[in-house]
Amino acid sequence: MKLSYLPTPLDEAPRLTTELAPLATGPLRILIKRDDLTGLAMGGNKARKLDFLMRDAVEKGCDTVVTAGGAQSNFARMTAAATAKLGMACHLVLTGDAPAHESGNILLDRIFGAELHFAGTDDWDVIWDEVKRIAADIGPKAYPMPIGGATPVGSLGYVAAADELLSQMDAPPDWIVTASSSGGTQAGLLAGLPREVRVLGIDVARPKTPLAISVLKLAAKTATLANRPPPAGDVIIADHCGPVYASITEEAQYAVRLAARTEALVLDPVYTGKAMAGLIAGVKSGQLSGTIVFLHTGGAPALFADEFAAF
Numbered sequence: 001m002k003l004s005y006l007p008t009p010l011d012e013a014p015r016l017t018t019e020l021a022p023l024a025t026g027p028l029r030i031l032i033k034r035d036d037l038t039g040l041a042m043g044g045n046k047a048r049k050l051d052f053l054m055r056d057a058v059e060k061g062c063d064t065v066v067t068a069g070g071a072q073s074n075f076a077r078m079t080a081a082a083t084a085k086l087g088m089a090c091h092l093v094l095t096g097d098a099p100a101h102e103s104g105n106i107l108l109d110r111i112f113g114a115e116l117h118f119a120g121t122d123d124w125d126v127i128w129d130e131v132k133r134i135a136a137d138i139g140p141k142a143y144p145m146p147i148g149g150a151t152p153v154g155s156l157g158y159v160a161a162a163d164e165l166l167s168q169m170d171a172p173p174d175w176i177v178t179a180s181s182s183g184g185t186q187a188g189l190l191a192g193l194p195r196e197v198r199v200l201g202i203d204v205a206r207p208k209t210p211l212a213i214s215v216l217k218l219a220a221k222t223a224t225l226a227n228r229p230p231p232a233g234d235v236i237i238a239d240h241c242g243p244v245y246a247s248i249t250e251e252a253q254y255a256v257r258l259a260a261r262t263e264a265l266v267l268d269p270v271y272t273g274k275a276m277a278g279l280i281a282g283v284k285s286g287q288l289s290g291t292i293v294f295l296h297t298g299g300a301p302a303l304f305a306d307e308f309a310a311f
């Protein structure tokens with residue numbers, strides 16, 4: 001069973017590199033790993049996690065997936081799509097109240113046939129309790145999936161992505177820059193990469209448990225599950241969240257426009273725009289130089305959400 005189209009391309013970004021080179025303190029080469037092109041339901045990083053998570057659900061004999069996310073969650077949209085493709089049912093518990101008009105990822109959730117439950121709150125503990133309640137009501141054929149698919153099983157997708165990326169390059173890159181929220185992507189990369197490749201996770205959600213702690217724990221568990229040595233790289237995080245999760249920041253607006261007009265990339269306001277803002281800031285500060293791979297983790301449907309009309 002394969003939901004994603006792999007390998008995704010690894011592209012040079014010559015015009016973005018030229019634009020940022022004057023800000024850099026050393027040599028600069030930027031490449032883009034196009035995980036926005038993983039294929040499943042408009043693509044994104046979560047397809048790689050869902051390859052493993054959905055297989056686990058099917059092997060456990062489940063016929064319904066229950067998960068949760070922010071109202072404009074990309075993971076929720078892609079889970080809804082994965083269940084549609086596999087003929088399973090899907091329940092999504094989403095933050096906040098039902099919107100008067102459904103747009104962006106919510107519109108797609110509906111089109112894929114998911115049942116939506118608006119939790120009326122942004123409190124993740126309450127939301128996770130609701131996931132467990134719905135799963136318990138459905139019974140043993142329900143597969144509750146943590147927010148963002150951030151489990152060792154899901155993170156196996158990014159151990160495989162690390163192998164894929166290294167196989168596409170003559171020499172390992174100096175840095176990989178990725179948006180990090182539930183931490184599963186960053187954890188999988190850390191579990192799969194050699195120490196010399198540093199991973200910069202751009203914190204876009206500022207979770208209750210600091211990201212560095214959850215990434216470290218998840219990377220260790222993922223490495224064990226993947227039969228790899230314990231992760232050797234440091235957990236490096238930079239905060240570009242803005243005041244709260246999903247808030248519009250000027251630096252992300254600039255980054256989205258810069259990536260669009262130099263490389264025709266479609267980034268998003270919540271994740272990849274902030275990750276690119278983190279890359280620009282890292283180049284400016286001298287933290288990032290050499291060969292940098294920007295992991296494009298998808299997320300474009302949020303650009304068409306009413307919440308971001310002002311973006």
Ligand SMILES: Cc1ncc(COP(=O)(O)O)c(C=O)c1O
Nearest residue numbers: 074181182183184185271297299
């Ligand atoms: C587009 C996009 N990029 C990055 C991330 C962060 O990935 P992770 O949750 O694995 O940290 C997400 C998570 O929802 C996402 O939707």
